[in-house]
Amino acid sequence: MLNIGLDFHDTISYAPDFFINLIRVWKENNLGNIYIVTGTPPSKKHEVLADLEKIGLSEEDFKEILLGFEYEKDKMDLRHFKKMAKHKLKLLKKHNINIYFDDNPYYVQKMKDEGILTFQTMMSKDYLDMFEKADPFFTCNLQKEQFDYLDKLDNKKMCKKDDCKEIILGKPL
Numbered sequence: 329m330l331n332i333g334l335d336f337h338d339t340i341s342y343a344p345d346f347f348i349n350l351i352r353v354w355k356e357n358n359l360g361n362i363y364i365v366t367g368t369p370p371s372k373k374h375e376v377l378a379d380l381e382k383i384g385l386s387e388e389d390f391k392e393i394l395l396g397f398e399y400e401k402d403k404m405d406l407r408h409f410k411k412m413a414k415h416k417l418k419l420l421k422k423h424n425i426n427i428y429f430d431d432n433p434y435y436v437q438k439m440k441d442e443g444i445l446t447f448q449t450m451m452s453k454d455y456l457d458m459f460e461k462a463d464p465f466f467t468c469n470l471q472k473e474q475f476d477y478l479d480k481l482d483n484k485k486m487c488k489k490d491d492c493k494e495i496i497l498g499k500p501l
């Protein structure tokens with residue numbers, strides 16, 4: 329069974345058409361179960377259901393909606409994501425979910441080395457800019473810095489062999 333776990337915020341919500349079709353094809357072909365795996369706490373499940381309804385999905389479209397844990401948003405910091413990564417991993421293992429989609433770098437980093445086929449939803453610059461100021465711990469802000477290392481890369485650091493160094497020497501990127 330190819331059981332799929334889908335994050336909701338900035339994953340299904342970022343590309344609803346894609347995920348609705350994925351869900352449909354998966355179910356029609358009996359390929360496996362589909363779960364929502366969200367960090368939303370159990371007390372706010374109704375919000376997820378309302379958001380699903382807006383894009384034409386309902387609880388019946390999934391095997392189960394797996395929720396996060398209760399937390400206080402005002403006191404939230406980066407430790408929250410590390411804790412949630414462990415929580416989500418536990419849920420994936422418990423439900424034998426071997427394919428996972430999420431936008432959050434903390435979560436995809438955790439899952440990819442655990443034998444779970446992991447896909448990260450990558451949001452456009454425009455989308456990230458739009459939400460940047462809304463909430464500093466809104467998870468899409470984490471993705472904004474994900475590629476900053478590319479600016480610091482240089483050929484000299486990457487090249488291990490001498491002949492490679494000769495080729496790139498003096499050639500700026």
Ligand SMILES: [Mg+2]
Pocket residue numbers: 335336337338339430431432467
């Ligand atoms: Mg998300």
